[in-house]
Amino acid sequence: MKAVAAVAAGSQPFAAGQILHLHWADSAPAAAPGQFFLVRCTPSPDHWDPYLRRALPPIALLPDHLALWIADPRDRGLAWLLAQPPGAAIDLLGPGGHGFDLPTSPANVLILAVGAGVGPVWPAMTAALAAGCQVTLALAAPTSDCAPPPSLTPIAVEYRLATADGSAGIRGDLFDLLPGLEGWPDRIYAALPRAAWPRLHAWIDGWRPWMGTGFAQVFVDADLTCGVGACQTCRVEMANGRRPRACVHGPVFDLARLT
Amino acid sequence: MDRIELAPRHKIGLPLRSPLILAAGMIGYGDARPRALDLSACGAWVTAPIGGQPPASLPEDDADAPRRAEVPGGVVLAPASHPPSASRVLRRYAPTWPRLGLPVIAHLAAAARPVPEEADRLAAIAQRLTSAPGVAALELALDVDAGADAASALIAQIHRVSDLPLLPALPLVPAIDHWAIACAKAGADALVVGQPPLAAAPTRLGTLVRGQLYGPAVAPLAWEALTRVAALGLDLPLVGAGGVHHIDDILTYLRLGATAVQIDTVVWIDPECLQRWQATAQWKMLATSVGEDSKTSTTGGQR
Numbered sequence: 037m038k039a040v041a042a043v044a045a046g047s048q049p050f051a052a053g054q055i056l057h058l059h060w061a062d063s064a065p066a067a068a069p070g071q072f073f074l075v076r077c078t079p080s081p082d083h084w085d086p087y088l089r090r091a092l093p094p095i096a097l098l099p100d101h102l103a104l105w106i107a108d109p110r111d112r113g114l115a116w117l118l119a120q121p122p123g124a125a126i127d128l129l130g131p132g133g134h135g136f137d138l139p140t141s142p143a144n145v146l147i148l149a150v151g152a153g154v155g156p157v158w159p160a161m162t163a164a165l166a167a168g169c170q171v172t173l174a175l176a177a178p179t180s181d182c183a184p185p186p187s188l189t190p191i192a193v194e195y196r197l198a199t200a201d202g203s204a205g206i207r208g209d210l211f212d213l214l215p216g217l218e219g220w221p222d223r224i225y226a227a228l229p230r231a232a233w234p235r236l237h238a239w240i241d242g243w244r245p246w247m248g249t250g251f252a253q254v255f256v257d258a259d260l261t262c263g264v265g266a267c268q269t270c271r272v273e274m275a276n277g278r279r280p281r282a283c284v285h286g287p288v289f290d291l292a293r294l295t
Numbered sequence: 296m297d298r299i300e301l302a303p304r305h306k307i308g309l310p311l312r313s314p315l316i317l318a319a320g321m322i323g324y325g326d327a328r329p330r331a332l333d334l335s336a337c338g339a340w341v342t343a344p345i346g347g348q349p350p351a352s353l354p355e356d357d358a359d360a361p362r363r364a365e366v367p368g369g370v371v372l373a374p375a376s377h378p379p380s381a382s383r384v385l386r387r388y389a390p391t392w393p394r395l396g397l398p399v400i401a402h403l404a405a406a407a408r409p410v411p412e413e414a415d416r417l418a419a420i421a422q423r424l425t426s427a428p429g430v431a432a433l434e435l436a437l438d439v440d441a442g443a444d445a446a447s448a449l450i451a452q453i454h455r456v457s458d459l460p461l462l463p464a465l466p467l468v469p470a471i472d473h474w475a476i477a478c479a480k481a482g483a484d485a486l487v488v489g490q491p492p493l494a495a496a497p498t499r500l501g502t503l504v505r506g507q508l509y510g511p512a513v514a515p516l517a518w519e520a521l522t523r524v525a526a527l528g529l530d531l532p533l534v535g536a537g538g539v540h541h542i543d544d545i546l547t548y549l550r551l552g553a554t555a556v557q558i559d560t561v562v563w564i565d566p567e568c569l570q571r572w573q574a575t576a577q578w579k580m581l582a583t584s585v586g587e588d589s590k591t592s593t594t595g596g597q598r
Contacts, residue, residue, distance in 0.1 A: 039331040039567055081565055084511050084540055085368040089564060111499075129331070129566070230359075259363050261370070262563035266320055266327035266343070268375040269362040284327075 037074070037132040037263050040065055042102065044120040051154055052182035054106040054118055055095055058126055067097050069159035070135030070225075070255050070288040073104060074263045076127035077113030086113035089129065091260035093156040093287075105155025132263045136160045136225050136253055136288050142168035146221035148236070149175045150210055151182060153227025156255040156287075160225040165190055172196065172220075174213040180204030211235060218243040224252040226291070237295040252291035258282035299338065301532050301555055302432065302460035302484040309398065309432050309460045309484070311338030311555060314581070315545070315569070318536055318557035319343060319402040319434065319464075324379075324388035325395055329566035336569040338555065340397050341434050342388075344378040344404040346420040361504055364496035369510020370560065371496040378404070381423040389427055398431035400462065405449055407440035414452035425457040432460040436490055439466040443477040450481035460484040462534065467492045467520050475524045485532040487557065488521045492537075509560040514538025518551055525552030540565075542572040546581060 041061035047054050067073075074089035090113050096103035106114050120126065138160060139145065145164040149157050154175055164171050172194040177183035180203040189195045196213040197205030206212060210232065218239075228236060233254065240247050258270040263283050270282035274293045280286065302309040315336055320343035322328040334340075362373040379387075392399050401424045403417055417435070424430050433453065437446045446463060453461055463478040464487035465471055475486055491507035498504060517537035524533060535548030536557035548556040561568055572578050 037330055076564070081568070081571070082541065084564075086365065087367075087369050087510055087564065088363075088365050129329070259361060261363055261372075262327070262329070262560075264323075264327045264329050264563070266323040267363070267372060267563065268320075269372065271362075271375075273359070 037129045038065065040073070040128040040130060042126045042128055044122055044124040044126055045101070046122050047106075047118050050095070050105075050188070051152075051177070051184050052107070053152060053155060054109045056092070056104045056106055056117060058102045058104065058128075059100060060102065061125070064099050064102070065131055067094055067102075067131035068135035069094065069097070069138065069163055070156060070253075071131040071133050072260060072263075072283075072287060073102075073128045073130035074132065074260065075104070075117060077116050081127075086116070088113070088261060089263070090114055090117070091263070093255070094131075095155050095158045096162070097159055105152075105158070107152035107155055129263060132260075133283055133287050134285060136163075136255075137250065138163050139167050139169055139223055142170070143222035144220050145169045145171045146217060146224045147171060147173045148210060148224060148226035148228060149173070150228050150232060151177055153255065153257075154184065156227045157225050161193065162190065164223075164225075165192055169223075172217065174198075174210060174217075176200075176208075176210035176213065177204075211239065214239060222251075224291070225255075226252065227255040227257070230256075233291065233295045237291060240291075247292050249290045249292050253288050254291050254294060256282055256287050256289055256294075258287055260287070299554060301339075301462075301534070303532065305460045305484045307458070307460065309339075311398065313338035314549065314553075314555040316400070316534065316555055316557045317341060317562065318559040319436070320375075321559055321562050322395075324384055325392050325399070326388055328395070329562060331566035332562050333567075333570045333573075334395060334397060336573050337397055339400055339431065340395065341400040341557070342384070342402050343375065344402050344436070345384050345424065346378060346381050346403065346416075361498050361500075361502050362506070364498045364502075364504035366494075366496045366508070366510070369508055369512055371494045371504050371506050371508055373504050373506035381420045385423070385427050389429060392429040399429050400432045400434050401430050402434045402436065404436045405438045405441060405446075407438040407445075410441075410445050410448045413441070413445075414449050417449055418452045418456045421453045421459075422456040425459050430459065432462055432484075433457060434462045434464055434487060436464045437466060437474065437478075439468055439493070443470070443474045446474060447477045447481040450478060450483055454482050462487050464536070465489040465520070465524070467516050467537070471520045472523050472527055475527055475529060479529045479531055483531060485534055485554070486524060486529070487534040487536050488524050488553075489517055489536060491559070492516060509538075511538050511540045511544075514540075514544050514547075518547060521548065521551045521553060540568075542575055542577040542581070545572075546577055549581065
């Protein structure tokens with residue numbers, strides 16, 4: 037991760053969160069969907085409150101423009117960040133971590149997200165489309181306000197939505213969206229709570245004889261503090277008992293290792 | 296900047312090119328260095344804990360529990376569970392240490408267990424590290440629950456098996472002078488004042504994180520402790536540690552009697568800080584004052 041200079045370029049609401057738009061002050065660093073940037077949320081280097089940098093995944097990556105996903109705008113550091121006027125200098129470190137391994141040739145790609153997970157997987161979706169893939173997005177959200185409207189999803193994407201209150205899409209959870217998709221995907225990119233990982237694994241096991249590695253990848257929402265593997269706050273427990281650091285070996289992990 | 300001798304009574308010594316030391320774990324085992332961090336400003340670095348369990352004064356590790364809780368101007372960090380063994384550290388990480396170009400101070404964490412057992416455990420780790428190339432000294436974090444008398448026994452046992460300079464890191468407690476005296480009598484080569492204080496804070500979701508406090512607010516605690524230890528006149532170099540977030544903090548430590556100063560979580564939040572500090576007039580003052588000290592005295596003390 038390196039220090040990167042950027043300037044604020046406004047924000048927009050998206051689902052239940054916000055997108056922070058930034059322009060690069062110098063050249064854009066190469067970044068992949070699923071990686072993260074650590075953003076300082078203080079007016080100067082000599083301010084120390086809020087103390088920690090905030091780890092934000094990119095939702096769009098362009099040569100002159102970075103859009104960062106802010107899932108919880110109520111956080112006081114992120115609220116300060118969102119309040120920065122266009123042109124304000126923003127202090128970033130990144131990109132960090134290991135992102136999604138994206139297909140390099142056309143494939144059937146299933147994107148799965150629950151709630152705020154829509155942010156980290158969104159650039160994987162757009163990258164898959166750009167690679168000529170057929171893409172299905174299955175999203176579960178508490179209410180319609182927490183999900184992007186169909187008008188904001190690329191027209192080529194099959195968008196399946198479930199809301200807990202039935203205010204949009206079908207009433208239900210993520211797994212209520214999956215019937216009929218068995219056997220279809222060549223790749224799965226997901227951002228789900230930990231409790232859903234075994235269910236996803238079981239669903240895949242039901243139709244794929246051997247999942248193997250590389251088939252299903254999950255963005256894990258871990259506490260990223262130092263971003264370089266020193267602080268140990270981001271360790272994620274794997275199925276074999278190992279606990280790699282999400283900032284170095286993730287935040288995207290293979291589902292076959294997680295469950 | 297003139298060289299600083301951090302272990303003047305030791306036959307090998309611990310010469311540093313700078314009074315700044317990266318505190319325990321700030322770059323892991325040398326594998327976790329922020330790219331923007333300029334090591335040329337540093338005199339040494341301390342590894343993350345090597346061997347055994349975290350101190351009993353801190354809670355058992357729960358794999359799913361959050362390990363950090365931000366507080367105004369700081370953070371509480373829970374300790375890592377089951378630090379790797381000395382063999383694993385030397386096998387996996389030590390080959391990369393020469394690339395960092397700095398003396399390595401290996402960090403051992405004492406646990407509040409029966410003294411003979413704990414002394415043997417630490418001595419075995421120390422012995423293993425002593426024969427490893429690149430390890431210039433040992434830092435021993437003392438467990439506050441074990442007591443100052445136990446610290447003496449641990450230091451003595453480590454000295455029996457290792458001829459490396461030994462730097463006990465004192466807990467920031469009211470009776471720190473007892474700890475300092477005990478460690479000095481037991482043969483410490485320098486004293487680190489002190490360990491990050493124990494603290495607890497809730498996460499945003501209400502889970503309590505218990506661990507150690509880092510942030511600017513720690514500095515006044517450490518300065519008070521350093522003032523008390525320096526006043527004892529122990530004729531040992533003192534290493535100030537805790538809360539450094541500005542070059543003026545370093546100068547305060549030096550004015551209060553520290554020979555060297557550890558920097559911790561500031562390098563995660565602001566990895567370019569060392570480059571910025573080197574460009575300041577205060578850095579020039581620091582270089583000058585260190586140069587004067589290295590010529591006139593080998594220990595800290597009130598100026």
